[in-house]
Amino acid sequence: MAYKELDTKSVIEYLKTRPALVDILPDDDEYKASEIGDGNLNMVFIVQGKNKPERTVIVKQALPYLRVVGESWPLTRDRIIYETEALKIYNELAPEFSPIVYDNDYEMSVAVMENLNKHEIMRKPLVSREQFPRFADHISSFLANVLFKTSDLYLSSKEKKALQKKFMNPELRKLQEDFVYTNPFMEAEENEWNPLLDDLVKEIRSDGELKIAINKLKMDYVLKAQSLIHADLHTGSIMLNKEETKVIDPEFAFLGPMAYDIAAVIQNLVLNYASHFVHSKNKEEREAYQKYLLETIRDIWNGFAKKFDTLWQEHNDGDLSPNSYWDFEDGEKAFARFRQDYIQAVLRDVSGIGGTKMLRRMLGIVSVWDISSIEDDAARAQVERFIINLGRRWVLEKDEITSIDQLIAITEEEAKKLEL
Amino acid sequence: MAYKELDTKSVIEYLKTRPALVDILPDDDEYKASEIGDGNLNMVFIVQGKNKPERTVIVKQALPYLRVVGESWPLTRDRIIYETEALKIYNELAPEFSPIVYDNDYEMSVAVMENLNKHEIMRKPLVSREQFPRFADHISSFLANVLFKTSDLYLSSKEKKALQKKFMNPELRKLQEDFVYTNPFMEAEENEWNPLLDDLVKEIRSDGELKIAINKLKMDYVLKAQSLIHADLHTGSIMLNKEETKVIDPEFAFLGPMAYDIAAVIQNLVLNYASHFVHSKNKEEREAYQKYLLETIRDIWNGFAKKFDTLWQEHNDGDLSPNSYWDFEDGEKAFARFRQDYIQAVLRDVSGIGGTKMLRRMLGIVSVWDISSIEDDAARAQVERFIINLGRRWVLEKDEITSIDQLIAITEEEAKKLEL
Numbered sequence A, B: 001m002a003y004k005e006l007d008t009k010s011v012i013e014y015l016k017t018r019p020a021l022v023d024i025l026p027d028d029d030e031y032k033a034s035e036i037g038d039g040n041l042n043m044v045f046i047v048q049g050k051n052k053p054e055r056t057v058i059v060k061q062a063l064p065y066l067r068v069v070g071e072s073w074p075l076t077r078d079r080i081i082y083e084t085e086a087l088k089i090y091n092e093l094a095p096e097f098s099p100i101v102y103d104n105d106y107e108m109s110v111a112v113m114e115n116l117n118k119h120e121i122m123r124k125p126l127v128s129r130e131q132f133p134r135f136a137d138h139i140s141s142f143l144a145n146v147l148f149k150t151s152d153l154y155l156s157s158k159e160k161k162a163l164q165k166k167f168m169n170p171e172l173r174k175l176q177e178d179f180v181y182t183n184p185f186m187e188a189e190e191n192e193w194n195p196l197l198d199d200l201v202k203e204i205r206s207d208g209e210l211k212i213a214i215n216k217l218k219m220d221y222v223l224k225a226q227s228l229i230h231a232d233l234h235t236g237s238i239m240l241n242k243e244e245t246k247v248i249d250p251e252f253a254f255l256g257p258m259a260y261d262i263a264a265v266i267q268n269l270v271l272n273y274a275s276h277f278v279h280s281k282n283k284e285e286r287e288a289y290q291k292y293l294l295e296t297i298r299d300i301w302n303g304f305a306k307k308f309d310t311l312w313q314e315h316n317d318g319d320l321s322p323n324s325y326w327d328f329e330d331g332e333k334a335f336a337r338f339r340q341d342y343i344q345a346v347l348r349d350v351s352g353i354g355g356t357k358m359l360r361r362m363l364g365i366v367s368v369w370d371i372s373s374i375e376d377d378a379a380r381a382q383v384e385r386f387i388i389n390l391g392r393r394w395v396l397e398k399d400e401i402t403s404i405d406q407l408i409a410i411t412e413e414e415a416k417k418l419e420l
Helices: A011-017 A081-091 A122-129 A135-149 A156-167 A172-185 A195-205 A208-223 A259-279 A283-314 A333-364 A377-396 A404-416 B010-017 B081-095 B123-125 B135-151 B155-167 B172-183 B196-206 B208-223 B259-279 B284-316 B331-363 B378-395 B403-414
Strands: A031-034 A043-050 A056-062 A101-105 A109-112 A228-231 A237-240 A245-247 A254-256 B031-036 B042-049 B054-064 B101-106 B110-114 B227-229 B238-240 B245-247 B254-256
Touching: A011 A043, A011 A056, A031 B227, A056 A081, A056 A254, A081 A101, A081 A109, A081 A135, A081 A172, A081 B284, A101 A135, A109 B110, A122 A259, A135 A228, A135 A245, A135 A254, A135 A259, A135 A283, A135 B196, A156 B172, A156 B238, A172 A208, A172 B155, A195 A245, A195 A333, A208 A377, A208 B331, A254 B259, A259 A333, A259 A377, A259 A404, A259 B155, A283 A404, A333 A404, A377 A404, A377 B031, B010 B031, B010 B042, B010 B054, B054 B208, B081 B101, B081 B110, B081 B135, B110 B155, B123 B259, B135 B208, B135 B227, B135 B238, B135 B259, B135 B284, B172 B208, B172 B331, B196 B331, B196 B378, B208 B378, B259 B331, B259 B378, B259 B403, B284 B403, B331 B378, B331 B403, B378 B403
Parallel strands: none
Antiparallel strands: A031 A043, A043 A056, A056 A109, A101 A109, A228 A254, A237 A245, B031 B042, B042 B054, B054 B110, B101 B110, B227 B254, B238 B245
16 A cells, blocks of 8 residues: 555544454444544554444554654654564564564655553653562663674674665664763754853863764674664653563664663663752662662663573574584683673673763763753752763773773762752 | 565566666666675675666665575674675775675565675786786775774774764674684684694794684773774785775774784785795796785785875864864874874784784685695695795794885795795
8 A cells, every 4th residue: 555644533434444453453343543642753643442442553654754844854663674574683683572563664754553552651750759660670671682693693794694684774773872972962953951051061172082982882783783772761761560561662773782772771861860850859768779779770671681691501593603612611601701701892882872862862862851940040959060070081091991880870970069 | 665585587677676776777778687795694786787888776675694605604694794894985085996885675584785896806917917007006095094084093982982882793703713813723613724734833833822823802892992994804805906906895894903903904915915825837927926916915005004194184174183272392203103003003913913913814714715725735835835934933033123125025034944
């Protein structure tokens, strides 16, 4: 079917034509659709049965232009392909932690998927100090499974290249390359920052050592095709409740450094941690919640490292180094050291990437609601100053990092300097 | 035209049908073809005018099977595409140093190119101690231009991804991954080595530290899509004379670590250096030639480093870090340090990859004529022992290498232990 923009009426007619949906939306009921989401890049519809509302799906359709600007700003609709294909891989490798994809139709730029109506986006409940006791276990399982099973440790050489070719994603990668690693650190008209931080922002943009380190991290981002990464895994791309965690919106997916996704999650928890210096007026409540956040960070990394290593030991099926390569006296020890070195290198990358991402949120175009929702400029400036100093340290000290406890200690050390 | 295997008769008829060749092989002459090459993977014809023999081309056609085995060993004919597309890029970026591609026809798996009949393959004249005084300058220019201009330092983000997608080359990459980095270092039935080296070969295959280091280098080979590399740039892939140097046969080309090509050239000169301990009976002649080889190695690296840095300063056109990123007080210094760090990292990679490649030539399936032509097993064993010890040091000491002089010093140090 040739591309045609759907609306709340035509979407229902359209779904009736899709064989894959016969059992999901049987024709013994009528269905209604409502549009949700900001609809800037995509149309998003909730479709639900009138008599059996438990029969429900989300329909996502990519628009060929940025709606807020209008048809003058054309955009490739390919992003729905990258998003859907990544979700299907998640469905296969980490089915508990992703919405089910029921159907896709790339001519129409449409994907039909599970309606996560029992889950909420993670960002806001973190600001209201909600705790999700299973989250660290869930997200570390998701990360370990997806990142391991799309790497050369698990895939054959040819499978890996085929995956890489499928996820070239040049348009959206270019956005992240510019807006995460480059533009925030130089003069660029879209940059936005708190004017009370002019001095510090200037200092960062003139810090040669820091900028060299960030540019090396950018090279990794561009070149190191380690695993299929989500590449935008902030707390707005996670939907959850007390029992379940789901990763959504992987339209930026490509084969890049695996630490990027881990860093994104951890760094968003650090930003949330920082925001509570203002959001949480009650000191006791604040400290308890900040402690919970740091424990969550610790559990995410340690959980990831342990699960990843176990997967590797049990499924060393890739062509990188087959078990026979390690078949010699003391070979088991050497393999264990190789694995440890590998995971330690991921942790150093988490530090560097996490730090870079903290900085870009303060200096660049894309802010984060946890912080931007602090209305008092002066209070926000203090929190932002903490984040900038912390981000810089995570970048510059990355090569000394050997445990998550060190990253947490640096965070607490910088937090002590905050006097609000 | 559907695929059909050419012979010395049909190739002439075929060429007449090709519009691109009208001016190169005009129809006012008759042409004859002869087949050259081992014809194992490809048919290679020389076509020449009967009256004007200066009108001549090489016609290369990929076979769909390994001829020495027969039709039972099918092979993808895609390699002619990779070879031809890489040569066309060489024609554009380093035209002096590659044969001109006149025509290609991928349905027929055919490429038509310049006949390098004034040049010879480099390997044998190196064994007979011939000197090529312009070689270091030529090959370093070739390497600097191709490696710089296919990297993110020169290309836009999207151009780079398009190039990467074009050169996925999964079949031939898999061969190099296995036969350079993995199989020589474990038990594999195709491995061949001098039985007089059993002890040392066993030692290498049980050296955990070495194997960890080599496996990390393999990760780089697999993941680090830095530049378009030839990926098989030994002295058998170079044709030259005193005035000119031409790089041929880039069918393994893909986007990988740029040090790989530099290491291949340098490492082949080291193997040749080693071979003269037996090939050159006259000590004075031997020492003079070995000195020439080491000077050539020095000039290749230093020439490459200088030319690469100059290109970068003059054409920092890529998206990796635009000039405006370095536009701050002391930004020029920071950019210079970033470039230096980058080039130093390439040198460390040269050490590691060069060492790995020395080892694989001694332990794996692919030997090298400079050494294999030494008939006396005992004499060859001594030379091979030197190469193995040297290769191991280049790998294990790579992180301490900051100048080519250090690699040369290690080579001379190991050579002193040789008593023939």
